[in-house]
Amino acid sequence: MASWGRPENSRLIGKRVQRLSGADKATGKAKYTFDINRPGLLYGHILRSSVAHATITHIDLSAAEALPGVKAAIPLIEPGKRVRFEGQEIAAVAATTDDIARDALRLIQVDYDELDYVVDMEDAKEAGAPQIRDDWEGNQSEPRVDERGDLEAGFAEAAVEVEATYHAPVQTHVCLETHGNVAEWDGDNLTVWASTQAVFGTRQNLARHFELPENQVRVITEHMGGGFGSKFGPGVEGVTVAKLARITGAPVKLMLTRKDEHLVGGNRPSMTQTVRAGAAQDGRFVAYDMSGYGTGGIGSGAGFTGPYVYHVPNYRTEKSAVAINAGSARAMRAPGHPQGAFAMDSLMDELAEKLNIDPLEFRRINGDSDARRDRIRQAEYTLGAQEIGWHRRNRVPGSGTGVKKRGIGVGCGLWGGGGGPGTEARVTIHASGAVEATTGTQDIGTGIRTVIAMIVAEELGLRPQDITVKVGDTAPGLPSRGSGGSQTIGSVAPVIKTAAMAAKRKLFAHIAPMVEADPGNLRAVGGRIRTESDLRMSISWKEATGYLGMETISEGGEWDENLRVGDTAGVQFADVEVDTETGLVKVIKIVAVQDCGLVVNRLTTESQINGAVIMGLGYALLEERIMDDQTGKMINANLEDYKVPGTMEIPEIVSIAYDTDRKITGIGEPPTIPTAGAIANAVYNAIGVRIRELPITPDKVLNALG
Amino acid sequence: MSKEKEKDQTQGTSISRRSFLKGVGTGAVAASVAPSVLIDAETAAEAQMGEEITRAKIKLDINDKAYEVEVESRTTLLSVLRDGFDTSGNRVDLTGAKPICERGECGGCTVQVDGKAVYSCMTLALDAQGKQITTVEGLADGDQLHPVQEAFVQHDALMCGFCTPGFVVAAKSFLDQNPSPSHEEIKEGLAGNICRCGTYPFIFEAVKTASRKMGG
Amino acid sequence: MENFAYVNAADVEQVPSLLSDDWTETKMIAGGTDLLGELKEYIETPKKVVNLKSIPGLDKINADASGLAIGALVTLTDIAAHPTIQHHYTVLAEAAGSVASPQIRNVGTLGGNLCQRPRCWYYRNPDIICLKKGGDTCYAVEGLNKYHAIFGGGPVYIVHPSDTAPALIALGATAKIVGPNGERTMPLEDFFVLPDVNPQRENVLEPNEVLTEVHVPQPKMGTKSTYLKVRERGSFDFALSSVAAHFEMSGGTCSKANVVLGGVAPIPWRSVEAEAALNGKRITDAVAKQAGEAAVANAEPMTDNGYKVTLTQNIVSRAAMRLA
């Protein structure tokens, strides 16, 4: 049975290895979809609805078509149909330059018959609000009710109760490379350079749309500038660019603008939940009654977790989604979890305070609902508490003196991320000594390319840079899953590992007779092949592969469940300073203790944890899609008023990879979950006033302080 | 809010929502389609004072190489770098600088102009004439990476890497001005760049390492 | 952005003749960091853009006994890094250094900073024609006004975005303007106009006038000054509220206080109330507190920006204590 072996036997696994694409990225050589310049390239842009809700009565493309340089102008909605949010696609153009394409959009005449709209969740729930979805009655989905235990009995047992309403805003992904594609036809063959998290998913989608066999569509994603869950299919823009390319007979690039990206590139749904909860005198969490909803815009889903992490024996939850006239939600880094975690961890602290129990102790008492996670989590509490200096927190929240008050808080998260079957990969050894690892995953910035090289190199006794990793292309016909759900490494690594093992076995079998050794006795170490028993027998890797002559070894692998693990636990601690005169919250330090399974590349794992924490910090303190009632528009669809963390917001981040398992798991999402809850609790600990609404901006802090 | 409420608020006003919408789509693009005044490179280089230019052939000095490109007045330096052609029809193809916001809000398009970091999306190509432009592609010496680039790779100060060229140029310019900065100064010096993947902590380390390597 | 005719101005005197007397026809460009944003959003679609950077000599800082003369083309980076300004006109160096980001400060000019247009999110949205753009509704009144004015609003409620303007006014600067009829000079304080005078403009400039220079009198011995800016996003952001404070001190008492607020009114807002609370006083905690309270006594917050009252009060006190 395959295993990752013992740590002391690993040369590469678990070490800090530089990203293979690092130099290309740092020199500007790396080509992203946005950078693909094909001969004869045209530029596409999409005209979007400037209103939140209307029936389109007429679209006149003639003036746009007549503009010199415009090669195609097509409608994307039929007159008579409704647009349901600002940003919905109306028409598209392709032109010889980007500027001309933008000019052309301004020449398109659209007649809107405006309809009532609603962009506020509370208004949308009211009777008589404009109907947004045809498949719903009203704008609220049928609530989903979950029950467990005996809620009445739970409350009867409760010594203290908390009732509170928590709110988290809509967050947008803000991928720095906007969604988009370059499409080029050669007869009935379509090649698409896509900024996507799923080359195979995108291929399937496009093939279906254009009624082509899948092997006539090739999707390439060499480098990708951020997805965070929002880039799994071609989207309207992907289908549109392929249409434009077909009509014009030329390659067309269509990348969304920053404003488009905010409006249609997806978002994390908001959450408003009201919860009544009770705990017994001995600290047991005994009852949880929650009802909540969120908006995914015109989308149907707005789920969030709750109860979360902790063991809650008796609960009742009622969750629903509310539709508004705004762009649809998409999966976003740990969908549903950060909003749920923020509310749950705030609630935990509120209960603990009523019980007069240390909030960490209260969490320990009400351990994780899962036994394995609980074991890890309890250890993580200890590690993190020590690193942050938990004893320094204010026993009495807000009791610090001075204008700037410090506070410490804790938050938790859990995630699946084990990966699954469905990846095909090949490891190829050439007589020249060159080694290739090929699979249909894509490196969206997570570093999977480097991890693949490390695994193969570990197996073959080579260096990571000796391995050519080919990912992000459907052409080799080796499918893999989309890079989402922190599933990539768990899905890919086992297949790569077993493929490398198979290729090595084959190589050993081939050369064993030449070197008069038993293949079972051969080892690949330090760029050489040698026998275990007789250390004198040692040939270089190149000499060994030279024996292949005209042959090439190319072996596939198999997914092996025993090489990966899911269900991870994470704990974070935040140390903040609140300026009580300005309301500014400065995060001083975050300690992220994250169950990481087996760490393959410690360097890029730390990068992932840092990045996830920073996105969580933005969620806690800055980010919010702001919809304007008077105009139905997202009023901050830029990077000035939609505020993401910059250098000045960055605290000291101590990431502790808790890696006791020798099995691989994904780490892209879990560390973004606990951050907002930890920060919110730290703010409370600093000022003694609870802010139940994200983001925690100066206006809220000052208003709370009164 | 409903359209009814909206109407109440704008009552007595001459502008209805409908008409302000109309005001949008109809904007004349006369300037961009009008026959353009073409002047050749020599005259453009020292365009007559007071002369109106809507389109011109200009010379740009990019990474110590002279490019002759034809631009409109509105053409940004970023668009010349990424999408421009020289007058012999070759693509400039310097796609390192990225269009991320195109409004001066993210730093993805940072290049050096006469040694200073600027946003190329907020710089007109015409205004870059006669200046030394350095892009991320111009920093390495052949295969030898610039110390800043080396340090970015070493510290994994890049994930998806889309913001990286902008950060590298910003960091290089910053170290040119301040060779041995403190942690806080590094943060302030790079405050004009955004990274959504959150590579900041390692960027700070990389800048410190580069500073040491460069003898700062 | 729409294309335009680009014209290099040879000298200051030529500028008015290159400009139209109709605001929609022509615009000037200096660093372009504000103008290009407007053009890209089609907030402005001028037929002609006049380049000021071709004018020699406007990028100089002259410091002598009479004070400081700063050309309109001097960059914010140069102002922030100027040793004399750092030492004797501290509030200005700090204000210039707090503007936007290094890249913007490297090209953004003083003239452009003073003449930049509002950042109000309704104004900057190409699909919304508000009062400032010639429409007849100020959407901020009934809408999202978290970042809007608490002083001097009506009929429009923008806040003036410039950081250098409050600093320069606190220093008693004058502005030199050149127009078709020649040159005029005025206190910078009078350069800015409230919306009830002209809802569509923020200053007295006519469409064919150019700001050429700002002059700052040399501060008396023993003066102290500072700029305190609070922004929601620390990395770069406009001020939620800021205070430029410049105090003439004699023997431990503040003989003359200049307190000018940014980010809270359609123009840089001189707080005569705070100044009165400070003048002639030795600055103690109590006096600083009174100054803060006085500063906001007449504030008129809107629905979402009441926090700015508290914030402004607090930072006025803080700035006063910093200079105590």
Ligand SMILES: Cc1cc2nc3c(=O)[nH]c(=O)nc-3n(C[C@@H](O)[C@@H](O)[C@H](O)COP(=O)(O)OP(=O)(O)OC[C@H]3O[C@@H](n4cnc5c(N)ncnc54)[C@H](O)[C@@H]3O)c2cc1C
């Ligand atoms: C992301 C971002 C953040 C920003 N943050 C801040 C901030 O925190 N604080 C702040 O103060 N500013 C900020 N700004 C605004 C920034 O554009 C100005 O600070 C800058 O100084 C403008 O100078 P400029 O030379 O680039 O102006 P330009 O864009 O060239 O000009 C601005 C305006 O002034 C006019 N103009 C220019 N020069 C003159 C002159 N001599 N006479 C008459 N009119 C003239 C132009 O016609 C134009 O309308 C920010 C801008 C951006 C894009």
Ligand code: SF4
């Ligand atoms: S504050 Fe001014 S710019 Fe903003 S909506 Fe009102 S009128 Fe327009």
Ligand code: FES
């Ligand atoms: S693309 Fe130029 S600053 Fe964002």
Ligand code: FES
């Ligand atoms: S590395 Fe992805 S945005 Fe910075």
